[in-house]
Amino acid sequence: MKAMVYRRYGGPEVLEPAELPEPKTHVDSVLVRVRAAGLNPADLALQAGALDGAVDTYFPVVPGWDIAGVVERAGPAAPEFAPGDEVVGYLRGEVQRAHGGLAELVSADVRTLVRKPRSLGFAEAAALPLAGLTAYQAVVHTLDVQPGEILLVHGAAGGVGSLAVQIARSLGARVIGTASVPRHGYLRTLGAEPVSYGRGTADRVRQLVPDGADVVLDTVGGVLAATAGAARPGARVASVVETGTPGVTPVFCRMSRTDLTALTDLAGTGELTVRVGATYSLDHAADAQRALAAGGIPGKVVIEIT
Template identity: 55%
Template sequence: MKAISYREYGGPEVLEYGDVRDPKVGPDSVLVKVRAASVNPVDWKCMGGHLDAILDPVFPVIPGWDVAGVVVQPGAAVPEFVVGDEVIGYVREDFLSRGTFAEYVAAPVRTLARKPRNLTFEEASGLPLAGLTAFQVTTKTLDVTEGDVVLVHAAAGGVGSIAVQLARHAGARVIGTASERNHDFLRELGAEPVTYGDGLAERVRALAPEGVDAAFDTVGGDALKVSAEVLAPGGRLASIADGAVIGLGGHYCFVRPDADDLQRLTQLVEQDVVTVHVSETFPLERAADAYRLSAEGRTRGKIVVTVDWTTEDGPAAH
């Protein structure tokens, strides 16, 4: 099958497009015909070796953890899905090797859920990792509830934009940091936008003089420091970007695959509570360009890589 892969750590220049061996389908896995896979910052961080301390690479590595596609072969111990089911998944294992930037991926069933009926494959591929991160942090770690004032950093990004929607659905008031070009987008999501940069703490305090009840940091560094400064007494703090949050009395969060959480997200999408914004799409062979765009850090919503099946030439066995 065709896939994107890399044989050593590095930047987008190490990505190769070409033939790799077909995936084997274990008893607890599902072979998914990939229609789209979204790019996440963690993808190029893994490729650069920044997660080497916790994830062993098995080269060549096929990158990508998000997928939307169609089941073509359930594993022997998988009654949950049948051939033809449309699914989404956060296909992360505890090593780097069998990713989603390929024509097919063998996904553990624990990573999959039904695809929302009202999303395209491109939109649906942007939901798993970003959606699960936003869901697990807002509903579990921060326990956002009605009446809370919540600060979300990089609120126009993939994780941030979904976190805004989930917090608003919970009845919270949301303040979101973003560049000015994304302020109207945040207002459409129901957030009150503030520009990040120097003076951010003062701008947040102007909107929430008594402080915020919860802060969701997706950036780290100065954004994390500001988050701690503007917390109300007893406020909750979580970061997905900076382990220094622990020293500030907050929680460092790393999203985990969870089929039940992912199915709940599917339900929220079908109830029009959550939407996924796709800013740009690239064909599989141009995944390196998608990585470069993601690394710039200015994306609204998600960047997606698509697999063209107009002339199907995948593995004959499937």
């Protein structure tokens, strides 16, 4: 099968095409023909060796945690799926090896997969798992956002932020989102009230909510101290980026079939939309990584595999 691999740590330049054997499947594994794979900054960090001290790596590595595809076969202990089923998966493992999503086929643990709604395209589905799980677990579990509460999302137009806005809105919360001015129109389409980044952000938030936000989610880092005045006393605060700040609860993503199913259900009914900013073929995955690293793409970067 065709795949993209890296045989040493580095940037996009170390990513190369390879022909690999078809993955084997265990009794509780599912062989998936990958139709699309989402890229994340975490992929670039792992490829660069940023987590070499924490994650065992066996080269060559096929990168890519987020996938959407079609089941080819399922093991006898994976009766949830049958050939032809369309699935979404989050494949993060404790070890990096030749089992990622940038390949025509991948063998996935049944616990990492859920059904893809027919109404959701493969590219949109592949863009959902990591960013979506992070947003969902932050809003629903870490912050426990309630109907009628006011949530302030920093970086609300980004991959995690835009999904957090929509999840909170589906719960009945009022959402204020910080973003650059060109992205304010996009935030309004999501149901958020936009405010600009930079000096005076806290004052601008207070103009909308004089008593301050009940809940704050930071997805960008470096903004909480400057906008502390935007939150009411005792507000619940969480960050995807800052993990050691007093009074701020860190958010870490983990696979949960329950949470991923809830996300796909929201996407399937149209309550949540996933913004794909750019798509690339498998052969141009290195270019996709460069585009992701450069930033500025209004949405997720996805590899489409035919």
